[in-house]
Amino acid sequence: MFGLRHIAATEQISNQVAAPNRFQPHALLPYPSIAALLAREQIAGRLAIRPEVVATHSELLTPEMSRLIEQAWGRIPYNHYGLTEEPHVGTDCSVHAGIHLFEDTCMLEVVNDEHQPLPDGVMGTRYLLTNLYNRTLPLIRYEVTDMLCRAAERCECGRPFALLQGIVGRAEDLLRLQRVDGTGEVAVAPMLISLAIESFPTVHEYAAEHDTEGIHIRLVVPNADERPRIVSELRERLHADIARQGAVAPAITLSVVEALDRSAQRMGKLNVVERRRAAGAVEVAS
Secondary structure, three states: OOOOOOOOOOOOHHHHHHHHHHHOOOEEOOOHHHHHHHHHHHHHOOOOOOOOEEEEOOOOOOHHHHHHHHHHHOOOOEEEEOOOOOOOOEEOOOOOOOEEEOOOOEEEEEEOOOOOEOOOOOOOOEEEEEEOOOOOOOOOOEEEOEEEEEOOOOOOOOOOOOEEEEEEEEHHHOEEEEEOOOOOEEEEOOHHHHHHHOOOOOOOEEEEEEEOOEEEEEEEOOOHHHHHHHHHHHHHHHHHHHHHOOEOOOOEEEEEOOOOOOOHHHOOOOOOEEEOOOOOOOOOOO
16 A cells, blocks of 8 residues: 655654654655654664665755664665756666766756856856756756766766766855965865764754854754763864865854754755855854
8 A cells, every 4th residue: 555644844853753653654755854863763762664765855965864864774865856946857876876867857067156167077166957848937057056066987877867976065055264374265165064063973963054253053962961072072173174174264153952943934944054145143042
């Protein structure tokens, strides 16, 4: 018997655990951040499901999220990439070497800030998307500011479609920091923050914002005994990682919160790192 069960990402985690425990899904199709939360619940023994397939979508799947999913269910997650304007740009295969582009339905040109084409293997700051089937509202070289690159090699699975590798987020979310030598700015990818935070396994969730006043990070750390150490060591790690980029680290504010709010207006999606265009008060709880 085939059935579907939708669970809102804005539900309390206890409800997100209770529902699949009753339903026992064969396939799990959550946002990456929700998949990581559920994986932690599975590892802790509060969730007991055995999905045959785990596939994520709509958010950036980080290496730590993927590791948690594999630890919980013994499955490397599949990852789907799409946009509101073009829902199905690509997905990965069982080799998990990158995202296979659906080149029979859309074209993707990786370019730099000046819209010059870049060779395969080089990270772009945006790309130009053309769909090949939408006659009602065709998109022709539509600019998307996701930073990614096309792989130089084809996948060993044998499929002819090109691969996307190194999707690191939106160009708008780049941290533009002052160079150590004072000669200008350094563009730092938001993945630097994600990798630093995810090196601390007891951080369950996080969100970071960068504005003209610095970097503001909220952490969900259930183990109260771990909080002082993580705050201290994470600040040191971020300063060191930013320095290796040749940049001056801005002020870094770290706050521990009980939970991160997920906006119903964004269907519960969570931007783990984003850049605010203007300085302003950042609401945190401690």
